[in-house]
Amino acid sequence: xxxxLAFILGAVIGVGIHFQLHQRLTRxxxxxxxxxxxxxxxxxxxxxxLGVGIDTPWPWLAALVVxxxxxxxxxxxxxxxxxxxxxxxKARLGIG
Numbered sequence: 437x438x439x440x441l442a443f444i445l446g447a448v449i450g451v452g453i454h455f456q457l458h459q460r461l462t463r464x465x466x467x468x469x470x471x472x473x474x475x476x477x478x479x480x481x482x483x484x485x486l487g488v489g490i491d492t493p494w495p496w497l498a499a500l501v502v503x504x505x506x507x508x509x510x511x512x513x514x515x516x517x518x519x520x521x522x523x524x525x526k527a528r529l530g531i532g
Contacts, residue, residue: 438490439480442499446476449503457511462518471510472503 450472454460457468479502483495490496526532 438495439477439484442476442480442495443473445499446472446474446503448472449476449500450507453504453507453511457508457515459515459519462515462522463511467514468507468511472507475506476503478502 447469450469453472454463454465454468476499479498480495483498484490488494
């Protein structure tokens with residue numbers, strides 16, 4: 437049941453990252469929270485499967501660190517790809 441806390445924590449971290457980084461209009465509102473939640477849940481699950489108990493700080497620390505480490509690059513790359521794609525499409529269509 438504690439894995440829900442990891443999912444929620446990852447989503448909250450994702451929301452913070454979404455609003456912290458630029459080019460918010462180039463990506464969906466749900467992208468960063470979803471990446472954060474999935475990465476935190478995956479880290480929690482992997483550590484649980486490896487036998488690390490919730491009485492140790494490692495799953496909790498992973499639920500904090502992994503979403504930050506994963507979500508920042510994903511959001512930055514998606515934003516850059518979208519901006520580049522939009523620029524190519526504008527050039528192809530002769531707009532602006």
